[in-house]
Amino acid sequence: MTSSVLLFPAGAAHAADPRIDLKVLVVSDGGSSVSAIEEQLQAEGVPHRTVDLNDANRPVINKAFLEDTVSGAPRAKYQAVVLPNADPFTEAAEMTALADFEKRFGIRQVDAYVYPNAAVGMNAPGFAGALDGTTAALSATGISGPFRYLKGPVRFDDNSPTVPESYAYLASPLPDNAAQGTRFEPYLTATAQGQTGTLAGVYTHDGRSEMVLTFAYNFNQWQFRTIAHGIVSWLTKGVHLGHNRNYFAVHVDDIFLPDSRWSTQHNCTPGEDCPAGVTTPDIRMTSADVTQAVNWQNQNGFTLDMVYNGAGSDEAVAQNGSDPLTTSMVSNRARFRWVNHTYEHPYLGCKQDTSVVPWRCETDAAGNVQYVSKTEIKDQITKNLSWGRGKGLSLGADELVTGEHSGLKILPQQPDDNPGLGPALNETGVKWTASDASRGKAQRPVGNALTVPRHPMSVYFNTATKQEMADEYNWIYTSRADGGSGICEDNPATVTCIQPLDQTTGYDSHIVPVDARITLSHIVTNDPRPHYVHQSNLTEDRILYPMLDRILADYRAAFAGNATLVNPRMSALGAELERQVTWRNAMNNVTAYVKSGEVTVQRPSGVAVPITVPEGTRDCSGLLGCLLGGPAYGVQYAGERSAYTGTSVLLDLPAGAMG
Template sequence: MTKPNLSRRLPPLLALSLLLGACSQAPSTPTTSAPTTTTAPVSSPAEAHLGLGEAGVLPGGAPINQDASRNARLGPVTVPPGKGLSAQAFWGDLTSLVQLRVLVLHTGTGDFGLSTARALLRQNGIPFTEVDTTATTLTPEQLRSSLGVGLYSGVVLTSSALTVQDSSGAYVSALNADEWNTLFAYERAFRVRQLALFGYPQATPEDYGLRAVPGTESASTDVTVTPEGRSVFPDLTASALPIRNAFNYPTQLTPVPGVSTTPLLRDQAGNILAATSTAPDGRERLILTAAENPNLLHTQLLGYGLMQWLTRGVHLGEYRRFLQVDVDDWFSASDVFDPATGQVRPGAYRFGAQDAVSLRDQQSAIRAEFPLARNFRLAQAFNGFRADPAAPNTCAPDSTVKDALSAVTKCVAGSFDWVNHTRDHFLMDTMSYADSLTEIQTNFEIAAQLGLPVSRQAFVTPEHSGLGWYSPAPGTPKQDFGLQAGNAEMLRAAQDAGIRYVASNHSVLSQWNPECPNCGVTSPLNPNVLLVPRWPNNVGYDTTTPAEAAGRYNAVYGPRGTAPYHDHDLSYEEFLGSESRLGVLHILNGTAWPTYMHVGNQREYAPGRSLVTDWVRAVLSDYSRYSTLPLNTLKWDDLGAYVAGRTAYEKDKEQIVATWDRNTNLVTVRYLGPWNRAATMYLTGTNSTQGSTTTYGGRNLTRMKVGALGALLPVQPR
């Protein structure tokens, strides 16, 4: 049923986008966006740069525009009266069955909480249905089937009262009293949990047992997890969690008959910013009184626990975290940026034998220092044209060895994953089939001669060339002409060489799928090739020392740079802090995408130090300060296979129906697509020996094929 246009939406808030502009061999460029509020427009171009993270900075970015978060206001809400309709329709022919799908109730495309709900559910691969409560009347028929099966196993409210403003500016709920009663009756009948992503503590439309503490509202605070909160956020550490650029309402408990409230997060004054609450009718609810946004650190850190609580740890899809780092151009010489002159010296540095031995030891030290990354392994994308296959296998070559790096490469080969980057590093935008095949196959032959354990199905093209992102004329910036403008002959050669997975650039819009953040992209020129996006960062390709890295960055974004952004030149420590916070956010969003750097960044500029391992250590230090969830590192062949499986699931999941019997804790899964094929399915919270099962965060994640005949799996709810 369609509703009349009864209200206007609240101004969108915190509509921040993680937009990275970067090229393969240059710092990423900060992206300008329109302001996210109509009441406080941006006053200067610098303020238009969006930011994120603990300190509110984007790579190359200034502090974010705080006006959007300051306008993230809610308040006492009036619930429109209904017609007094009874919810008795729920009580006929109900079952103990619910489908593993989440209902998202929102107030339209401008709803500030909608992007958060979408992001958290997509990261976990959880199917969901959105209902715009300003346009659709909520009825029992939307919530349970004619056979008495509940259609949703969890409910997300973008704000606790689904707040909009009427023509006078007063806060009203988009649902009337009948609709709220319908929703509550459903949640009670099917034991479905409700998550409010942002809420003003009040008694309507229902009371959580919390009240705001006047005068404590702010856009910045720190919170810690309470002892009781560890049942919801078991992975979070005792460190204070920073909430930045997000308006929040600190609260205190208030006695409410029949309501039991458990604080989850408290600020330094002891005020509550998140709590679970049991309603008088037994329904379970969780409310956050700080605004959320998927590009903010606190939202991503809380997201895993929130989704597990909402679904009781049983849902379609899966969530894991990854630390993948690619380093391009092993064996090649590196350009070097001179911070004193601002000039680049072409080919001025070549990664050396001692650098390689030290890098192996630095990697081992990182594993020992950070148990959460105990299987961390750098992936080296190599160009074999300068390698000497006849070099001896030794980590201590003497002066008689023609190419010391080749000798040491043989010695440290087992320490890294190796990925084909072509023999000569020629751009492949217009390369012929024959030349492309020669570049790939010859490099594989060199790998075999050197004894490199190379990933055979993965490939990194030089500068992500051949994928439709190229310079239209010499000396001009690269442009995104789309994957259709790529090199089909190169892709055909790659396929014939056994390649199935090709690295793409996440900063190029056509080379990743914003609607499916965990999906690879099937090449439109060759359906047998899957593109796996890689994250750029601001460690310049032509930098080998801290002075060069900071100087390169400041030459662009410092006050005297080509794109002035900061009010001072950043020190190396400040630069590294900004970059590491972005790296942490990439980890938290659950994608398996590698961050890519370049071989000059691996120079041992001081004993046991390199720009690459400095970045890795900074990321791991920031991450482990807040979370105890382990980080996965996969070899490229395994990474490609994982991305292929997750991509297949994401494309099929709307035709996968999973029904959970709450009485028996058995889940029936069926694929409703073509009868003669099976779909890839992920199920979290299983207690099954079927398929392939991995344990992560204390939960079993099962991957298996499922067809029209279906499968029956036992589950263990939290």
């Protein structure tokens, strides 16, 4: 079963008008720059086909590959082209065929990384070298055009003082020549060693338009991440399949519970891996910390998700007769979102044998793993849900975070899910259960529920002060010779050894900028997975706030107000991740094309199609169509309109949208 999605500007359709398929052609040499653009297309869900120039069996880029005739009308098989450079082919005929194709159908081209020269409308470079730490600037044309979601400054990474990270050429454009029809529009410029030049711009010539980029980059570098969506928007003229948002949600686990504290003397955590007899004071929020959380949210326009365990409150009341933390949290309950974290936070996987380090699963005489029962799992879910409802918390009954993401498989000790977990989730109505994205980013089913992988942030559950954070960080990331655990020495493929941090300044000077950069890399890749921390990080030194302040400041310094952070609750993030996965699995098998200004999409049954169109597009699906103007289509974000649709819609594009 398919359905059609029609988008049309004013004007009559003609049978012989060309058809342009909504798919991007990526010609790759395996380099990091062209691969970064390909990854961006994948992240946004833009259909594309990649031709690997290193593949001896690749198709030849000729007229038959690029176009044909359908129902008597010429068809362009691709709406845009990405090349590693201005002419990557060994056979001149391929570039000629591609240029003719682009001219005939008005197809745009991006040159992922080029050396400035006259062939791309530029003079020879006045500067060649690293731009690490440089801030480039978008032109007014760029900000009003494809980069309308940015404020203007584009910061180049400088993550290591000893390693060049961002090699670039700065060059000036050649003068425009109206007689020859050539023009160069600079978009991104920078200054280095007294030389100012262009890093990105559009060269119009021979009836073609190509965006030229003169700096090297990869998908994870901030300078690319900020401009990546604008590249896609320019390539596709703002009309493409796909959906892009910048998501950021922060879950604060263990609300009402105390957390164990890292022992700076013994380099361990009591109850986790400390020898018998080693103790430290527990960490638990106070009522003053709740006031600070409310004030911080108000100042920053950002809502935290409080992931709570009711037993922590009940135990405090039983011991002391009252609990100021509970009183303050409940009186401010409407200021936060709330998520069920089980009543007591028990481990819900296999029964743990903690007589050894690391722990192992208990087994019976026959060697069978012994698991926590389905009944106990259900009891922990329902008892905490009832506790929260009794306090008037705004809960999603279909959301769950188990303690330590337990019940789910954890390698190497527990290679399978607790067989009672799925049935317990089914019987308690849980549809979304959290998992640890550092152990697996993929969403997967558990019973009738789906996992919502969460990114851990580098503010550890067992720390409440900056000194504790720096001490534990040093233990993990320094060599044995420097007093560390040597984990970095034993696992060089995944962990890099560092020089020991100053325990007074190391958190602010090193940990915050490093983890903020990692978190931002999730935010700006259309990744709806939430991040998680713990209540211990909101008390004493309140170490979470410097981290969040840095993340928000860096984001808001680059992105305009039309691209605000999207911060929904866990169930919505899980649903978006599910929708993304479903679409990405189907997108390259969907037929979609523009013809006579109309866009037709034929979708498989059950697949919601994401459509992005320019601001000003109207939804004409009602009975009167657009006779009375029609409402705006979809949701505004980043200066565009976009939405997923599972039904037929009729949209009116603004004049000149596909020009």
